[in-house]
Amino acid sequence: MYLLTDEQTIEDLRIFGKRDSQGLFDLYNHSHTRGAEAVLKEMFTKPLSDQQEINRRSDIIKSFSGMNMRFPFEGALFDMAEKYLLAADEQKKQGTQQAVLSEKEISNGVTALITLVQQIKTFIESKEVIAMASYTKEREAIASLLLDTAFEPVMREQQKAKLSYAAITAYDLLFRHRERDKIERLLAQIYQLDVYLSVAKVARDRKFVFPKALEKGKSILRLKGVYHPELAKPVSNNFSMDASHNVVFLTGANMAGKSTFLRSVSTAVYVAHIGFPVAAEEMEFSVLDGIYTTINLPDNLGIGASHFYAEVLRVKKVASELQANKSLFIIFDEMFRGTNVKDAHEATVEITIAFAAKRNS
The missing domain is CATH 3.40.50.300 (P-loop containing nucleotide triphosphate hydrolases)
Structure with missing residues (x-):
């Protein structure tokens, strides 16, 4: 359930900035990823109208604010992963089998996703996150995705280890085709986490x-x-x-x-x-x-x-x-x-x- 509003109100309150001035959105936007920025923009466009959902989101951000937790991923990983995943959509749009990405870009995309999958697992298994009652729903959703047997080889990979051509090909098939939906849902959870940590920092810094x-x-x-x-x-x-x-x-x-x-x-x-x-x-x-x-x-x-x-x-x-x-x-x-x-x-x-x-x- 979303709060009813309109363009006049959004303009009056200067929710979004213009060329010569920033808006309220910019004040809260300290996200590390483009995906999180899009999620934050949607949140500002569609405020909630449900008491439980409002308080639950507020409790999550409040908990993160008190923990002083930083975003546990490198922003560059998302640039490589997003470019890699979007290439498959571009191929489909063009109706061609011709490669849109170079071998190096595919390798970078695969490696980035392996790192992100491993790091999100480490994050949700940390004592601080397990203790966060308000974040239980999100943590369990992430854990459920990672329990898929298809991701078992991903968890066994050594970080920063060079992958063979055969391994890259296998992971490419897994990430961009067989388990594309799960990868996108994992990324969506990470983008949401980025928003929570970003807003938590604003709350902490500005009191x-x-x-x-x-x-x-x-x-x-x-x-x-x-x-x-x-x-x-x-x-x-x-x-x-x-x-x-x-x-x-x-x-x-x-x-x-x-x-x-x-x-x-x-x-x-x-x-x-x-x-x-x-x-x-x-x-x-x-x-x-x-x-x-x-x-x-x-x-x-x-x-x-x-x-x-x-x-x-x-x-x-x-x-x-x-x-x-x-x-x-x-x-x-x-x-x-x-x-x-x-x-x-x-x-x-x-x-x-x-x-x-x-x-x-």
């Missing part, structure tokens, strides 16, 4: 907190010392909401930091649903069905929509989700700024009354 996900539907949000993680000298704030106080009006002078505060809170809510640590001292939250923000709403001139009409469409979208009894976290920054003050005031009051009646949001 981020691991939020506690609560049952869905109770509309609880408690934040202590929340701040925006991308600011060099942030100002932290406390914030709380519940079912009896589920609407907040934020007021203040221009340039007082209102929009930054809105981004700080909504960023924490978004990242917490990924199961990642957040920029705060403490946080607990009821799991939501979705998050929608309207902080920098552009005119949609492509469909002839004015700013006011774009706001109306935005409100309609959120209202339809609330009508479907979804638990949502919603932010509107200066609602209906595209029209006159009187109309904006009246519309804001009516919409706020209607939204406030939805106690699960």
